[in-house]
Amino acid sequence: MNDVLKVTDLARSFTQGGVTIDVLRGVDLRVGEGEIVALLGPSGSGKSTLLQAVGLLEGGFEGSIRIAGEEAAKLDNDGRTRLRRDALGFVYQFHHLLPDFNATENVVLPQVIRDADMASAQARAESLLTSLGLGHRLDHRPSQLSGGEQQRVAVARALANRPALVLADEPTGNLDERTADVVLAEFLRLVRGEGSAALVATHNERLAQKMDRVVRLHEGRLQTA
Numbered sequence: 001m002n003d004v005l006k007v008t009d010l011a012r013s014f015t016q017g018g019v020t021i022d023v024l025r026g027v028d029l030r031v032g033e034g035e036i037v038a039l040l041g042p043s044g045s046g047k048s049t050l051l052q053a054v055g056l057l058e059g060g061f062e063g064s065i066r067i068a069g070e071e072a073a074k075l076d077n078d079g080r081t082r083l084r085r086d087a088l089g090f091v092y093q094f095h096h097l098l099p100d101f102n103a104t105e106n107v108v109l110p111q112v113i114r115d116a117d118m119a120s121a122q123a124r125a126e127s128l129l130t131s132l133g134l135g136h137r138l139d140h141r142p143s144q145l146s147g148g149e150q151q152r153v154a155v156a157r158a159l160a161n162r163p164a165l166v167l168a169d170e171p172t173g174n175l176d177e178r179t180a181d182v183v184l185a186e187f188l189r190l191v192r193g194e195g196s197a198a199l200v201a202t203h204n205e206r207l208a209q210k211m212d213r214v215v216r217l218h219e220g221r222l223q224t225a
């Protein structure tokens, strides 16, 4: 199996008021093509910091991050932006949808940014949203949707450009337990159906067990089990 993500000896520290905290130390992690990996750890264990590094959203880390075979450290800003657009999709705890755009438009936009033609972007958006049970919500704006529906739109947006790897940071963390279970199941079904891989941060052991493999973060180190 080819790796879509290979992280080697990743370290990240923050210095504040003269005090340095090592948030991540010696992290090795790989995610294979189409594999769904749970990144499990309590609050403050460094999950978001790790996803931000892998998402090429922040520099300041040491070590190697290879995404779809490309070494992030060797890329300039434009290269990182390109790799992020071409290979990655993101889902956050809070949906971060554009409030003035309806559900379809929120899913069309990332495709158009990547030069898709309008008609095919529209068709893909409607197909993804419909498969998430939102066929009757295509023209609704985020404020007109429930929390679970908003997260489903965010899932559709993350998958819009057929990313090799989806990075999801507590994707159902803002939902009640029952809705979280349903939305997570739909997320996993869609990611599997699309053949994408995913790295999903969660502090919830039960949700983590629904994924193909679980890796645990403890005090900045990864414990593979």
Ligand code: ADP
Pocket (backbone or CB within 6 Å): 014, 015, 016, 023, 041, 042, 043, 044, 045, 046, 047, 048, 049, 050
């Ligand atoms: P998690 O997502 O697992 O809850 P985080 O990655 O958000 O954990 O945070 C891990 C640790 O790193 C925490 O102690 C947090 O305070 C610290 N941290 C995260 N981001 C910063 C930052 N920008 N500056 C200083 N400390 C940070």
Ligand code: MG
Pocket (backbone or CB within 6 Å): 047, 048, 049, 169
């Ligand atoms: Mg976090």
